[in-house]
Amino acid sequence: MHQPEHRRKLCIGMSVAPTWLSGEGWRDPDSGIEGLYSSDLALDVARRAEAVHMDFVFRPDASFLPMQMMEQSFGFSSLDPTLLMATLARETSRIGLVTTISTTFGHPYSAARQMMSLHWLSRGRAGWNVVTALQGNENFGLPEMPSSETRYARAAEFTDIVRRLWSSFPLEALLVDRAAGRYADTDLLLPIDHQGAHFAVRGPLNLPQYPGPRIPLMQAGGSKYGVDFAGQVADMVFAQTPDLQSAQALRAQLSDRALAHHRQPHDVRLLPGLSLYLGETRAEAQALFLATNRRVDRKQRIARVQEFLGLDLGDWPGARRLTDADLPEGFTSPRCKTHCDALRRIIRDLTPTVDELLARPEIQASVHWQVIGTPEDAVSEIAGWFRAGAVDGFIAVPGGSVRSLDLLLDRVIPALAAQGLFRQSYSADTLLGHLQEGRD
Ligand SMILES: Cc1cc2nc3c(=O)[nH]c(=O)nc-3n(C[C@H](O)[C@H](O)[C@H](O)COP(=O)(O)O)c2cc1C
Incomplete structure (x- = not known):
């Protein structure tokens, strides 16, 4: 296995899915939750993320509504991420804007057009998170979710078409010659004439190529098909790596x-993803974490263990120790593989009691890399992972309250910059420019 060349600087993205308002966070008087379906909330975060020179803001997406979640929180209800990014494009000038479009439910011609539109509107700052999606098939006429293998085969064809469409109306074809009355040189327009297993697309795209760096791609998905797809096309991978070991393994x-x-x-x-529950003291951060997840009751935690590990702890006494031997053999979870592997490792290495396992952050809340502590804790954890060559950066998903968001933007990012691990100012004004900047 090859280790990557180490970056000189971190690459940092900021989630504008308001993770800091999930759980109980939205109930704070100053949470700003009323702005959720306007662009205000995301715009405020994008401006502040740009002020500390982050590489990009990012919006994950889902095309379904788990109804039971809506009783207690905003769940997956959200504005369309690409339209949202378009509103941010005019109000920001340097920060990248990464949106999410599913290759399982969408069509490559529409995706190519939306992405190239965002690229023009943001003057070279668009990024595409290429997802094969977790659920939502019923909303698109599919009786069940296709397997990972089928989804990634479609994703590969979809992405190939999109990239060819992006080049199908090359900039050289655009003449805008007023004197001669020629708008475009039609000899240079290139239909792609694609006939494949999933799509038939003639092209060309009805939008010229943007005169600047290309649109970077992000991938999220940890199966062997997902990782191979990332190796083939992705500039960035958004991953769930709850511990250093899983990050190092995925990096390799x-x-x-x-x-x-x-x-x-x-x-x-x-x-x-880096979930951050931050406070001035560790006790404050811990209290924030517990308060945020207080409505995740024992029954829900037991259901999560069942979902992740195939293990039904319903009747088990809390003091019973868990070992490797308790894990059902051959179980594969519909959830992310890296997360399930990390939980298995916790059981193997720590042999926790049932109560201890159910109290773990990995069970209660985020499945991401997690810091529950002070801004200084976050800085040393990030620096440690980066220096170990495990990660190239992270996507910040602050949790619990706007306070975590504030401490991230006001303290953590400036401290990383002060230590020379992150830029002090922008030197590029396109997303690809930012991504390439931190390299040796
Ligand atoms: C960290 C992470 C983030 C993801 N974000 C999204 C998302 O925003 N929208 C979506 O529809 N699917 C999302 N997915 C699902 C993936 O696109 C993919 O469909 C799923 O993980 C199955 O692929 P896999 O078997 O390779 O993991 C995400 C997956 C991971 C691991």
């Missing part, structure tokens, strides 16, 4: 798959 796999597709390992940047 991505490097391997990048080389297999004749790319450099560091062309594929590993950016795990």
